[in-house]
Amino acid sequence: MKVYGxxxxxxxxxxKLVLSLLGIEHEWQHVDILKGEAKTPTFLAINPNGKVPTVLLDDGRVLSESNAIIGYFADGTDLIPQDRFLKAKAYQWLFFEQYSHEPFIAVARFIQKYQGMPAERLDEYHSLQPGGHKALTIMEQALRESDYLVGETLTIADIALYGYTHVAHEGGFDLSQYPAIQAWCQRICEHDGYVEMI
Structure with missing residues (x-):
């Protein structure tokens, strides 16, 4: 199995984190998105949408979109609750991540970390801050009530939101304002199989 990312x-x-936590063997194929490697004819033949992550399974089938991928690998494990309502809550957080969190925090991080704050994107960067803080505030409230986003155990909801939250400072979001999020990040780091971003 190859993972392009x-x-x-x-x-x-x-x-990467889900595969490591679950001990799933895979070959990681680095794709440098800043160099346009996801837009080459070779990669587009695998994923016509030209985006990473993309997984090429052993049987030749292809899966893309990060939350779909982590849901696939976590299926049947403790990372997805068995209870019908709690499972729905986990997926609720995944949709929240894609629509209310990532568009603000990830984009601000890209502008600051990868583009070096170009003048033509400064207004956009500043416009992203309120939305990012709103998402972090919602998470902070939830994590004051429980150790993880869906109760007291790690789920794909936590992994999906941890991806960009733990590096939110690289987009100008000061996590010292969110002590429950900071404690949650530390709990995730302590899980067996945890692997750092870089």
Whole structure:
């Protein structure tokens, strides 16, 4: 099985972290998105959408979109709750991550860390800060009530949101304002099989 991804990407890192936590063997194929390697004819033949992460399974089938990938690998494990309502809550957080978190925090991080704050994107960068802080505030409230986003055990909800949250400072978001999130990040780091982004 091959996993195509750039580990500096939070979306790709989510997949790397799930595979490591579950001890699933794989070959990591680095794709440098800044160099346009996801847009080459070779890669587009695997994923016509030209995005990472992308997984090429042993049987030749292809799976893309980070949250779909982590859901696939976590299926049947403790990372997905068995209870119907709790499972729905986990997926609720995955949708939250893609629509209310990632568009602000990940984009601000890209502008600051990868593009070096170009003048033509400064207004956009500053406009992303309120939305990012709103998402972090929602997470902070949830994590004051329980150790993890869905109760007291690690799930794919935590992994999906950890990907960009733990590096949110690289997009201008000061996590010292969010002590429950900081404690949650530390708990995730302590799990067997944890692997760092870089």
């Amino acid at each position: 750039d580990t500096l990407s939070g979306n790709c890192y989510k997949v």
